[in-house]
Amino acid sequence: MNDSPADRRLLAEIAHRRRIVIALTWQDLRNRYVGATFGLLWSFIQPLVMALILWFVFAVALRAQPRHGVPFIAWFLVSVAAWNFFAESLGTATQVFREYAFLVKKVRFQIEILPLVKILAATFVHFLFMAVVIVVLLAQGVSVSWFWLQTLYYMAALILLVQGLSWITASLNVFSRDVAYGIQVLLQLGFWVSPVFWEFDMIPDRFQALATLLKLNPFVYIVQGYRHSLVEQIPFWADWRLMLYFWCFTLAVWLAGYFIFKKLKPQFADVL
Numbered sequence: 001m002n003d004s005p006a007d008r009r010l011l012a013e014i015a016h017r018r019r020i021v022i023a024l025t026w027q028d029l030r031n032r033y034v035g036a037t038f039g040l041l042w043s044f045i046q047p048l049v050m051a052l053i054l055w056f057v058f059a060v061a062l063r064a065q066p067r068h069g070v071p072f073i074a075w076f077l078v079s080v081a082a083w084n085f086f087a088e089s090l091g092t093a094t095q096v097f098r099e100y101a102f103l104v105k106k107v108r109f110q111i112e113i114l115p116l117v118k119i120l121a122a123t124f125v126h127f128l129f130m131a132v133v134i135v136v137l138l139a140q141g142v143s144v145s146w147f148w149l150q151t152l153y154y155m156a157a158l159i160l161l162v163q164g165l166s167w168i169t170a171s172l173n174v175f176s177r178d179v180a181y182g183i184q185v186l187l188q189l190g191f192w193v194s195p196v197f198w199e200f201d202m203i204p205d206r207f208q209a210l211a212t213l214l215k216l217n218p219f220v221y222i223v224q225g226y227r228h229s230l231v232e233q234i235p236f237w238a239d240w241r242l243m244l245y246f247w248c249f250t251l252a253v254w255l256a257g258y259f260i261f262k263k264l265k266p267q268f269a270d271v272l
Helices: 004-018 018-032 041-061 072-093 111-139 146-175 179-192 207-215 221-231 239-272
Strands: none
Touching: 018 111, 072 111, 072 146, 072 179, 072 221, 111 146, 111 221, 111 239, 146 179, 146 221, 146 239, 221 239
């Protein structure tokens, strides 16, 4: 499938501006935790505590059984890592045009790269969280495997998905702050309807219509991919139908997101 001229120009612009993107990403991380003694640690202390609470509820109180021969805590943390990356990336990128209004008003600055700044900042934090996940996996007896490298592929896939989504949400958020609040509500709902602490084989047969509907969620491909890579050792092409659906969805979101962004961009400076 050929890229459109607009896509090629955008990729060239991102490559050309990579130093600016890296500088803004580092500055964003510094500003986020300025004055905090523990700095970046807070970025994954909160999700880690939440994960431990949920683990206690399901594994200890409700006696959840190991999944795929792996203790529930290890299996669950892999899923939480993927979800936190998605939620943090989309949540912060949605507000980026308002946060960087001073750059949005600069006529010559290519502001379409700004969501990538937030996404890369979330990626850095994600690597820190993944380090904790790997320690837990090793402590629980999970062996190191070449399949672990597939996680990088799923990270890249998630980054591309969020980039497209954030062009839509960040553009709309310029005109109404309600968009950012709405995204946070949807993310809270999304945690429960995405297979983060459950799998599709847990759904009774009489609810298979619901399962089919839930599979339309593109995040399903990501969270299952993390588990396939780190726990189950399944190659990324095993479920080629889900892979094809994800990439078609992501391409559609990219095209729609960039179109909406370009359509609304001329009005940004006046609104902000």
